Amino acid sequence: ETGVTQTPRHLVMGMTNKKSLKCEQHLGHNAMYWYKQSAKKPLELMFVYSLEERVENNSVPSRFSPECPNSSHLFLHLHTLQPEDSALYLCASSQDWVSDSPLHFGNGTRLTVT
Amino acid sequence: ILNVEQSPQSLHVQEGDSTNFTCSFPSSNFYALHWYRWETAKSPEALFVMTLNGDEKKKGRISATLNTKEGYSYLYIKGSQPEDSATYLCAPNQAGTALIFGKGTTLSVSS
Numbered sequence: 001e002t003g004v005t006q007t008p009r010h011l012v013m014g015m016t017n018k019k020s021l022k023c024e025q026h027l028g029h030n031a032m033y034w035y036k037q038s039a040k041k042p043l044e045l046m047f048v049y050s051l052e053e054r055v056e057n058n059s060v061p062s063r064f065s066p067e068c069p070n071s072s073h074l075f076l077h078l079h080t081l082q083p084e085d086s087a088l089y090l091c092a093s094s095q096d097w098v099s100d101s102p103l104h105f106g107n108g109t110r111l112t113v114t
Numbered sequence: 115i116l117n118v119e120q121s122p123q124s125l126h127v128q129e130g131d132s133t134n135f136t137c138s139f140p141s142s143n144f145y146a147l148h149w150y151r152w153e154t155a156k157s158p159e160a161l162f163v164m165t166l167n168g169d170e171k172k173k174g175r176i177s178a179t180l181n182t183k184e185g186y187s188y189l190y191i192k193g194s195q196p197e198d199s200a201t202y203l204c205a206p207n208q209a210g211t212a213l214i215f216g217k218g219t220t221l222s223v224s225s
Contacts (some may be wrong), residue, residue: 004157033212042118043203043215047220056212090157098210100146102160 023091032099182211
């Protein structure tokens with residue numbers, strides 16, 4: 001039990017679909033993150049939320065839209081994705097976003113765009 | 115963009131061997147350095163978070179050192195076991211920024 005739960009674990013979607021990834025943490029953390037893991041690339045930071053406010057957005061295409069309704073939940077809304085967006089999407093949380101507290105990761109969503 | 119280099123990219127050792135990996139990062143504006151272990155089919159797990167130059171941390175057979183002046187950290191595994199097989203990620207952050215991960219070192223330990 002990692003304390004960070006991601007759903008779904010696997011997702012296959014067409015380029016015209018709209019889907020959402022969900023992340024939930026029960027650790028009482030104030031910061032939540034979306035990372036993307038593509039083949040042969042390092043974990044890429046996509047979005048950071050601190051106390052439900054977006055604090056970093058690393059030039060992510062607008063077809064990825066994050067939502068943080070409260071400090072325990074984080075969503076990543078997907079629409080009109082491209083095949084190159086196929087990757088493992090990891091959610092993480094930490095006590096605070098600019099601190100020395102470690103990240104706690106979920107198990108990820110393996111996304112395939114056809 | 116923070117440039118994080120990890121070496122070697124991959125490593126294969128025999129059970130009982132000791133090994134070490136390197137993480138290099140820009141020393142300017144340093145805030146903290148994290149090490150994570152990522153086993154296949156699991157999520158990354160935090161090993162250490164270090165902030166002070168000269169820091170040394172230990173967890174069982176795994177230890178890490180930090181040199182913030184020259185911008186590097188070493189991760190050591192003593193007496194490697196098959197269960198140590200994983201990808202080891204380092205992630206520094208500068209003040210006011212989130213973690214940036216290196217590509218990792220993938221360790222394979224044969225029994």
